[in-house]
Amino acid sequence: MENLTSRRAQTRARLIKAATKVFATAGLTGATTREIARVAAVNEVTLFRHFQNKEQLLAAVITEAIALQSQALAHDDNWTQNLHVDLKNYARLCNQMIEEHEDLIRTFIGEAKRHPQAARLILYETDKSLRQQLVVYLQKSQDRGAVSSDIDLKASVDSFMGMLLHGILRFSDIxxxxxxxxxxxxxxxxxxxxxxxxxxxxxxxxxxVNSPTTR
Incomplete structure (x- = not known):
């Protein structure tokens, strides 16, 4: 029974990995369960035992991406309470996350108008936990008086993430x-x-910022 459970988990993981690749190259419209099954080296019947349709596969891809990031900076001891140091570490983590899912992000930016719900999941939900963690951190910094109390933290975090995303995609292009x-x-x-x-x-x-200890 344990071996069967392990094999099912391995097959599911292969399907999610394959779906990530196929969605990144073909988008939601072009992706097919047949192609995902082929890339995962299983038959389509096996795929349907795990997922009813490609929308369920997309949801699993998102869940997987979120799970990989959910533990990052989750504990208070990962923050130094120094804004510059912590935000630089955070930026590096975001850079890593965006690079890992860059093909998927690019594909769904292009599909945002045709498939707004799927695009929202890819472009917003994948880094939602990271943004929430930063909002909580900045709220605590406001309580300590280190961050201005008259700014909208969610909007501020979104603008910061937008700068990082734009830069990473631009570096890949040119x-x-x-x-x-x-x-x-x-x-x-x-x-x-x-x-x-x-x-x-x-x-x-x-x-x-210009001190040697921050570089």
Whole structure:
């Protein structure tokens, strides 16, 4: 029984991995259960034992992506309570998450008008836990007086994530035409964001950002 359960779990994992690849290349319209089964090296009947349709497979792909990120920065001891240090670590984590799902993200950006619900799941739900964690962190920072109390935290986090996403996708498109590195772009995003939300004087933020210990 245990071996059967293990084999079922392995087959399900292969199907989700295959679905991720097929959705990334073909989109929701072009993806078929037959092709997903072929990539997973199983027959279509086996696929339907695990998932009734490709929409269920898409939901499983999203759930898998969320699960991989849900533990990141989940514990308070992962935060230093220093805005610049923590946001730089957060930016690196977001960079990793976006790179891992870049093909899927690009495909569903293109399909946003034809399949708004599926696009919302891919473009919003996959990093929802990361955004929620940052909102909670910034709320605590507001309570400590480190972050301005007159800003909308959810909108601020979305704008920060938007900067990171735009930069990562741009570097993939035209990396050789830019006069700065990916790391420089990420650092600049963090610096701008920290200076915009912090209650510290600009001189104090600037001296910290430029200190050797933060690099």
């Amino acid at each position: 990396p050789t035409t830019l006069d700065y590195s990916r790391e420089c772009y990420m650092e600049t995003c963090v610096n701008l964001f920290v200076r915009g939300i912090s209650t510290l004087p600009l001189q104090q933020i600037g001296s910290f």
